Amino acid sequence: MKVTRRDLLAGAAGAVVLGKTTRAQTRTPVDPTKVRGAPTSAMGQRAPTATPQRLVRGNISSTPHQDLMGIITPSDLHFERHHAGVPEIDPANYSLLIHGMVDRPMVFSLSDLKRFPSVSRIHFLECSGNLGRVAGPETTPGLLAGLTSTSEWTGVKLATLLKEVGVQPKATWLLAEGSDAAVLTRSVPMAKALDDALIAYGQNGEAIRPEQGYPARLFLPGWEGNASVKWLRRIEVSDAPFMTREETSKYTEPFANGTARMFSFQMDARSLITYPAFPNTLAPGWVEIKGIAWTGAGKIRRVEVSTNGGATWAAAELQEPVLSMAHTRFRHLWNWTGGEAVIMSRAVDETGYVQPTRAELLKLRGPGTAIYHMNPITGWVVQATGKVIYKQEPWG
Numbered sequence: 328m329k330v331t332r333r334d335l336l337a338g339a340a341g342a343v344v345l346g347k348t349t350r351a352q353t354r355t356p357v358d359p360t361k362v363r364g365a366p367t368s369a370m371g372q373r374a375p376t377a378t379p380q381r382l383v384r385g386n387i388s389s390t391p392h393q394d395l396m397g398i399i400t401p402s403d404l405h406f407e408r409h410h411a412g413v414p415e416i417d418p419a420n421y422s423l424l425i426h427g428m429v430d431r432p433m434v435f436s437l438s439d440l441k442r443f444p445s446v447s448r449i450h451f452l453e454c455s456g457n458l459g460r461v462a463g464p465e466t467t468p469g470l471l472a473g474l475t476s477t478s479e480w481t482g483v484k485l486a487t488l489l490k491e492v493g494v495q496p497k498a499t500w501l502l503a504e505g506s507d508a509a510v511l512t513r514s515v516p517m518a519k520a521l522d523d524a525l526i527a528y529g530q531n532g533e534a535i536r537p538e539q540g541y542p543a544r545l546f547l548p549g550w551e552g553n554a555s556v557k558w559l560r561r562i563e564v565s566d567a568p569f570m571t572r573e574e575t576s577k578y579t580e581p582f583a584n585g586t587a588r589m590f591s592f593q594m595d596a597r598s599l600i601t602y603p604a605f606p607n608t609l610a611p612g613w614v615e616i617k618g619i620a621w622t623g624a625g626k627i628r629r630v631e632v633s634t635n636g637g638a639t640w641a642a643a644e645l646q647e648p649v650l651s652m653a654h655t656r657f658r659h660l661w662n663w664t665g666g667e668a669v670i671m672s673r674a675v676d677e678t679g680y681v682q683p684t685r686a687e688l689l690k691l692r693g694p695g696t697a698i699y700h701m702n703p704i705t706g707w708v709v710q711a712t713g714k715v716i717y718k719q720e721p722w723g
Contacts, residue, residue, distance in 0.1 A: 379404055382469060386410065387454075388538075389473025392601045392619065398654040399449070400476035402531045407538040408454050408474065411508035414558055418542040423526070427501070427564035430493030437542045440526060443483040443491075448525070448548065450652045451477040451621045453594050455551035455578060455699040464708075464716035468601045468618075471705060471717060475621065477654040480546050481529030486521045494564055502569045503545045506558040513554045514568035515547065519592070523548050526559065549623030549652040550592040551700070553578055580700055583693030596622035596682050597702035598630050598657070598674035609663055609713040616643070616659045622676035623652055629675050630657040636669035636706070643672070663709065669718070671706040685720040 355376070356362045373379075379394035381404055388407045390400055418437050426432035454474035462471055494517070501520055505511040515524070527546040528535055535541045540557030547555045553573060568574070568590070580588040598620035603609055616634075620627045626649055631640040646656035657672070673682040685703035708718045 381406070382473065386412075387474070389469045390476045391467070391469040392473060392599060393468045393604055395601075398477050398619070398648070398650070398656060399531065400478060400654075402478065402533065402536055402539070405476040405478060405530075405536075405539060406452075406454065406474045408552065409507065409509075409538070409557075410511055413537050414507045415537070416506060416542055416558060421542045421560075423543065423559060423562070425488060425492045425562045425564070427562075428495040428498040428566060429489075429564050430495065431491075433492050435488065437528065440483050440488075440528060440543060443487050445481055445483055445529075446525065447479055447481040447529070448523075449477065449479045449650055450546070450548040451475055451654050452546075452552050452555060453621070453623075455553060455594070458701050458703070458705070462717055462719065464718060465605055466717040467606070468599055468604050472597075472599045474552075475654070477621075478530050479532065480525060480527045481532075482525040482527035482543070482546065485524035485526055485545070488526065489520060489564075492564075497566050498564045500565050500568050502561075502563040502565065502571070503554075503556040503559060504561040504563070505540075505556045506560040511553075511556055511573060512569065512571040513556055513573055514571060514590070515545075515554060516590075517564075519547055519550070547592070549594060549625075551578065551594060554592055578699060580697070581693060583691060591700055592623075594621075594623035595700060595702045596620070596624065596627065596674040596676040596680050598672040598682060599705065600632075600670060600672050600707055603670070603709065603715045604707050605716050607715045609709060609715065611663055611665045611713075614661050614663050616661050616670060616672075618657055618672055619654045620657055620672070620674040621652070621654045622674065622680070624680060625651045625677045627655040627674055628677045628679075630655075631673050631675070632657075632659040632661075633671045633673075634661050634663075634668055637671055637704075640673070665711065667711050668709045669706045670709060671704050673704045 379391045381388040386409050390404055390406045421437045423435045457474035458472045499517050501515050503513050503515055525546040526543055528543045530539055543559055544557040545555050545559050580591055598618055600618040602617045616632055620630045630643040632643045633640045643657040643659040649655050675681050682702060682704055688703055706718055708716050
């Protein structure tokens with residue numbers, strides 16, 4: 328290949344190596360009109376200065392909500408939770424067995440699943456342990472409540488497959504089993520399976536990623552993430568729940584009176600301010616408070632924002648589209664004139680449910696026991712210097 332003087336001058340934007348322009352860029356050119364740009368690559372990449380990342384903590388990774396826009400979470404930033412690592416599954420060898428109280432037990436390959444009529448839906452997914460633990464002042468929105476994300480999910484309705492195998496009239500539950508080393512299993516009511524459950528093999532226009540259950544997963548819109556079993560390999564139909572480890576010793580909610588709530592699948596309404604938040608620093612003047620709200624009960628009806636620690640509340644503007652069981656963006660203009668302030672948000676869904684305070688939740692659950700389905704109003708303290716930090720209730 329002939330290297331021209333123009334190519335050599337383009338070194339500020341990329342180095343010419345054997346006829347290919349690399350992305351070994353060390354500087355952004357002052358005037359991009361004077362430098363030849365890099366050629367199109369086989370796989371698109373983010374700009375070098377746009378580097379949002381999930382925070383990985385052991386077997387959990389959180390979505391960086393403070394870095395995102397809109398309601399769709401990029402697939403590589405979707406939160407992830409696993410119990411025994413991410414399995415490698417050859418799609419050519421993948422199979423889904425449906426058996427039990429059915430007339431025709433059947434095994435479906437991935438190509439079999441794709442031959443059925445497909446649907447695509449935009450929904451959030453949330454771990455029931457999202458915001459279950461105490462956080463310190465230097466906590467970002469992604470650390471605070473990063474175990475929720477919204478994607479467009481594509482697959483076949485579970486109801487279609489259950490019709491194909493002929494579910495027997497007395498069947499009321501099913502068992503979903505994963506192919507991971509934990510062989511995670513959850514009981515799912517038949518009513519949900521026949522309503523809006525999906526066997527999803529697509530996410531945001533491409534194949535589901537391995538961390539999200541490739542080649543196929545169960546997806547239960549609006550319900551706790553653990554029940555949407557990833558790497559799905561077996562469904563057993565029955566007339567009673569299976570009382571698996573994940574729904575007895577785990578994923579139950581102790582109450583202050585000594586009882587516990589089981590099969591509390593639906594995620595309650597909640598909201599999260601994503602700006603301003605730690606580590607932002609404000610200057611006096613107009614600030615657009617921004618965030619997301621969501622509910623497993625349908626659509627968000629309204630979001631209210633307080634800039635004085637809950638003394639008064641004002642309605643925020645909801646950003647279209649407002650979809651059922653999906654993240655909804657909200658915004659509220661606030662003139663910060665200086666001095667310490669506490670900003671908070673609370674969501675109200677279409678059932679009339681109002682997001683509670685942490686004190687209200689702990690009164691019901693009991694201190695020290697609440698881990699799952701914690702959806703309290705959260706607050707950010709804007710200090711007199713303009714620095715924003717997280718502070719757990721009470722905010723006074």
